[in-house]
Amino acid sequence: MQKYQLIATAAAGVEALVGKELRELGYQTQVENGRVRFEGTMSDVLRTNLWLRIADRVKIVVGEFDARNFDELFEQTKALAWEDLLPLDANFPVEGKSHHSQLHHVPTVQAMVKKAIVERLSQVYHRRTLLPETGATYPLEVAIAKDHVLLTLDTSGSSLFKRGYRQAKGGAPLKENLAAALVSLAHWFPDNPFVDPVCGSGTIPIEAALIGYNIAPGLNREFAAERWVNLVPAGLSDDLRDAALDAADYDVELDITGYDIDGQMIEIAKANARAAGLSQAITFKQLAVKDWHTDKLNGVLVANPPYGERLSDLASVRELYRQMGQLYRAMPTWSKYILTADLEFETYYGAPATKRRKLYNGALRTDLFQYWGKRQR
Structure with a gap:
């Protein structure tokens, strides 16, 4: 070939x-x-x-x-x-x-x-x-x-971030491939708890579940090249899709939860998870950031909170960052990864990040503020 x-x-x-x-x-x-x-x-x-x-x-x-x-x-x-x-x-x-x-x-x-x-x-x-x-x-x-x-x-056609499971979305949705990048950067292992405290339409937890089960992200969509009969041997696409289906491991026990203060967003997240075939893999609950507590250890938290791009929203968003800092600093075994365009995030969170990484959410420059946990054995 x-x-x-x-x-x-x-x-x-x-x-x-x-x-x-x-x-x-x-x-x-x-x-x-x-x-x-x-x-x-x-x-x-x-x-x-x-x-x-x-x-x-x-x-x-x-x-x-x-x-x-x-x-x-x-x-x-x-x-x-x-x-x-x-x-x-x-x-x-x-x-x-x-x-x-x-x-x-x-x-x-x-x-x-x-x-x-x-x-x-x-x-x-x-x-x-x-x-x-x-x-x-x-x-x-x-x-x-x-x-x-x-x-x-x-060869792709529509961009690969279009997985095919998104039934609906919120006001500022995170692209699926950027959500997958955040999970990758968090170095999460499927035997550890995973939480998104501001999950919106559920993209980050869904991408985590796809990774946890080793599900190929392109299984629910088509690619431009699959229609090129002059270049693609008959049956090749079906063989590769069958191999991808066989590679998925649904026996892995996942502990993935998404929370959001907006009940309507939780319903959208559940619909998207159903469309991805992952409704049993993820728990979605309506809950404010300040009301979440956990006794679990060695978890990973990945969040894409509101950025407060409009001046009228900035005060409430920075109050959210303050609540995050208060709550998460009391969770030393958890690693926290928070994406925001507010470069003063650390001031309101109340602690400097272990590491910062510049990423782009579309054309918008954002930073991933990383707070690494100390694993307890």
């Missing part, structure tokens, strides 16, 4: 986590800003789409070159063997972006790449009329940075 140069794209700040995921799946990696490079066959393409929890997309690298004018862009794009990837009836939309480059007008860049591919395929397939583009979709991207052109084929 043919090998491809592949890229797993990632949000800023979590590239190393995606690299770790890929290495644990058995791939050699090269971590870069916003992406991790690796190589593999079409089987690996589908497998990584199924199993990567933190990445955004898996892409095939079609070509890379430098171009400072449209003639160079056109000729070098046309020189690539597009017929190895795109059948005669392929629908191939071209997205584009450009940063710090001579070719900065993105619509023209997209149009030029599209024209070059059409001309190449028309010659290969001996077509004098327009290509039909009535078949499966092959999403292409041209990305130019400092005059370096990267042409990729997106």
Whole structure:
């Protein structure tokens, strides 16, 4: 089976986590800003789409070159063997972006790449009329940075954070892959208690349960590449999905709880957990942060509390941080991981973090404040 140069794209700040995921799946990696490079066959393409929890997309690298004018862009794009990837009836939309480059007008860049591919395929397939583009979709991207052109084929389709279980969401939902990143950074083991005290629509507890049971996060959705009959052998997708189903371990006993002060959000969280097939794995309860107490030891707490971005909300949010500090400082065996855009969080929590890590919730810069517990044996 043919090998491809592949890229797993990632949000800023979590590239190393995606690299770790890929290495644990058995791939050699090269971590870069916003992406991790690796190589593999079409089987690996589908497998990584199924199993990567933190990445955004898996892409095939079609070509890379430098171009400072449209003639160079056109000729070098046309020189690539597009017929190895795109059948005669392929629908191939071209997205584009450009940063710090001579070719900065993105619509023209997209149009030029599209024209070059059409001309190449028309010659290969001996077509004098327009290509039909009535078949499966092959999403292409041209990305130019400092005059370096990267042409990729997106195998995922919609972003990998769209797991397929989210029935409803709250006002400021956390993307599923960022929630998975938070669980990964918390170094939680499934034999320890796990709590989200401000769970909202339940994304963090659900991602923890998926990890705890070793359930492939992409099982409940489809990927663009699964419709590419010219590239994907018949039955390959079903075989990989069956293998993923067999890898899940539902015999693990999990202690995962999500709390929220808003009863409506708790109902939404329960609906999302049901859609993920995890309603028995997670306990959701309506409860305010200040009213939670536990005698359990060696737990992990991961929270994405309100950020207080509007000035009118800031006082109440910082009161919440103060309540968290009062309560959690009395839990020395628990590790606490709290994500917020309020860089003064430590002041109101009442203690400096053991470690801080910069992450991005969409375009918003946030910090993960980490308070490591002292495990009691």
